Amino acid sequence: MWFWIALAIFIVFIIVLYLLSPLISPKPIDLQNAHVMITGGSSGIGKALACQAVRTGARVTLVARDQVKLDQAQSEVALLAPGEEKIVQTVSVDLSADYDSVKKKFEESQVTFGPVDVLINCAGTASPGRFDEVPLSDFKKMIDINYMSTVHATRAILPGMKERGLGRIVFVSSQAGQTGLFGFSAYSASKYALRGLAESLQMEVKPYNVHLTLAFPPDTNTPGFAEEQKSKPEETRLISETSGLFSADNVANIILADTVRGRFFSSMGLDGIMLSSLTCGFSPVVSIMEATQQVLTMGIFRIISLIYLDHFDRIIRDCKMKRELKEGTKKD
Ligand SMILES: NC(=O)C1=CN([C@@H]2O[C@H](COP(=O)(O)OP(=O)(O)OC[C@H]3O[C@@H](n4cnc5c(N)ncnc54)[C@H](OP(=O)(O)O)[C@@H]3O)[C@@H](O)[C@H]2O)C=CC1
Numbered sequence: 001m002w003f004w005i006a007l008a009i010f011i012v013f014i015i016v017l018y019l020l021s022p023l024i025s026p027k028p029i030d031l032q033n034a035h036v037m038i039t040g041g042s043s044g045i046g047k048a049l050a051c052q053a054v055r056t057g058a059r060v061t062l063v064a065r066d067q068v069k070l071d072q073a074q075s076e077v078a079l080l081a082p083g084e085e086k087i088v089q090t091v092s093v094d095l096s097a098d099y100d101s102v103k104k105k106f107e108e109s110q111v112t113f114g115p116v117d118v119l120i121n122c123a124g125t126a127s128p129g130r131f132d133e134v135p136l137s138d139f140k141k142m143i144d145i146n147y148m149s150t151v152h153a154t155r156a157i158l159p160g161m162k163e164r165g166l167g168r169i170v171f172v173s174s175q176a177g178q179t180g181l182f183g184f185s186a187y188s189a190s191k192y193a194l195r196g197l198a199e200s201l202q203m204e205v206k207p208y209n210v211h212l213t214l215a216f217p218p219d220t221n222t223p224g225f226a227e228e229q230k231s232k233p234e235e236t237r238l239i240s241e242t243s244g245l246f247s248a249d250n251v252a253n254i255i256l257a258d259t260v261r262g263r264f265f266s267s268m269g270l271d272g273i274m275l276s277s278l279t280c281g282f283s284p285v286v287s288i289m290e291a292t293q294q295v296l297t298m299g300i301f302r303i304i305s306l307i308y309l310d311h312f313d314r315i316i317r318d319c320k321m322k323r324e325l326k327e328g329t330k331k332d
């Protein structure tokens with residue numbers, strides 16, 4: 001009897017929350033004719049995001065350093081929107097270097113395509129390795145490319161969004177920006193930095209109807225991923241593999257859908273969703289449903305995480321043993 005009363009109260013509670021959700025969720029934005037600027041748009045997840053944005057009717061600016069790769073991506077993406085009108089343009093700039101040139105080039109790109117409605121910060125790179133083997137310069141490189149590029153691009157675009165009282169900004173972090181992992185010391189730190197930035201900034205810009213989305217992809221099949229596989233410690237590879245390998249299209253579709261809805265977290269896959277709930281901390285709330293789910297699942301996800309942590313420790317122990325055995329037989 002009491003069980004059924006409790007269950008009924010719980011169901012009513014969930015229904016009330018569900019009805020209240022629209023009160024705190026931002027209004028979805030319309031991508032039709034919107035100007036979407038994508039850093040890192042010439043490759044991998046960024047290029048897949050550009051394709052998806054164009055399919056939904058947006059005009060897209062691709063930003064990266066290498067003009068050859070940009071031109072190649074531009075023609076690929078433009079094929080998706082047959083017609084006379086130019087819907088893809090490129091900007092070649094090193095986002096990590098000099099803010100003034102980023103600002104100038106971004107201003108020029110808005111003369112032709114209009115003010116940026118959605119800025120997606122996807123430019124980034126990973127150089128995995130053990131803490132004491134990664135070149136010291138790579139620690140700075142990760143901060144410059146993964147973090148400072150995002151600061152520069154966002155700084156150049158945000159004033160316009162605040163003035164118009166409309167905008168979406170995406171930071172592409174990583175699951176390695178939610179938990180530190182073997183071999184990702186330099187990379188993880190730069191991706192965690194994005195979270196601090198996103199939470200601070202979201203609080204500042206919410207009154208201007210600007211919404212941030214922080215995306216946490218797992219391993220994703222891209223040229224960047226193929227490159228990092230070459231130097232990745234075996235431990236890092238095995239640990240990352242638990243979360244699966246996603247296609248760039250799959251990741252891009254989820255990020256874009258969450259951006260349109262103004263969700264703060266964008267995660268993919270079961271592990272990704274569990275990890276986001278577990279590590280939601282003090283992050284902004286945009287949906288009561290999401291908040292309820294976080295509250296109800298946090299404890300159980302912590303228990304599950306202990307099993308994962310133990311599994312990761314075993315991987316690391318086994319790899320160490322295997323290496324020592326190999327070195328031992330070499331000496332003999
Ligand atoms: N692939 C994966 O497994 C995962 C990736 N991520 C993150 O997603 C993002 C995209 O990754 P992915 O698609 O694999 O990467 P790719 O290496 O395939 O593409 C990276 C893009 O960023 C651009 N870029 C790099 N540095 C700069 C710079 N200084 N200034 C301007 N543009 C730059 C590159 O162009 P150019 O070199 O010409 O400048 C390219 O367009 C990254 O931030 C990555 O950390 C997160 C989780 C998993």
Ligand SMILES: CCCCCCCCCCCCCCCC(=O)[C@@H](N)CO
Binds near residue numbers: 173176217219302
């Ligand atoms: C309830 C708790 C669930 C816990 C699940 C934990 C799963 C951890 C797997 C982490 C995978 C990290 C991939 C990083 C990808 C990346 O950023 C690089 N490829 C860089 O390009």
